[in-house]
Amino acid sequence: MLFASTHTQAQGQATLMEQLIKDRPVLVELVTAAGLVPVLSGDSPHTLLAPPESALTGLKGESPEKLRRILSGHILKGKYTEKDFKDGAQVKTISGESLHICRKQGHTLINGVRIVQADTELSNGVLHSMSDALKI
Structure with missing residues (x-):
């Protein structure tokens, strides 16, 4: 027998975590x-600024504290679509770090790292795939 989930997902969308589990x-x-x-x-x-898998493989085996510090620097409280990132703006991560936004030649850079796939809207936030890990 299957049990109904106690959480309803917005328009059948996955959570950020469920989306990550997929790929x-x-x-x-x-x-x-x-x-x-x-x-x-x-x-x-939340908004996740997700580094590519290739930029993360070197972090395997790091302490949970170091991983939390690094990954918290890639998560923003609230939903931010790419158009919400205004040139010259600063946004704060859940770890309290400030990230600098730069818009140039049709691209959005966060701390100098480009968003390569923007605005994957999920039930509990937005996922942006980045070209590299953020330099914090």
């Missing part, structure tokens, strides 16, 4: 080790 195994492993699964699977909206 980001290295990021899922690191987020889990860092203890950030509740942040990315909860009801509060």
Whole structure:
């Protein structure tokens, strides 16, 4: 017998964590080790600036504290679509770091790292795929 989920998903959309499980195994492993699964699977909206898997493989085996510090610097409280990132603006991560936004030649850069796939809207936030890990 199947049990109905107690959480209803907005328009059938996955959570940030469910989306990562589909195609980001290295990021899922690191987020889990860092203890950030509740942040990315909860009801509060967040924006994830997801580095490519290739930029994360070197972090395997790091301490949970270091992983939490690094990955928290890639998560913003609230939903931010690419158009919300205004040139010259600063946004704060959940770790309290300030990230600098730069818009040039049709691209959005966050701390000098380009958004390569923007605005994957999910039930509890927005996922932006980045060209590299953020320099914080």
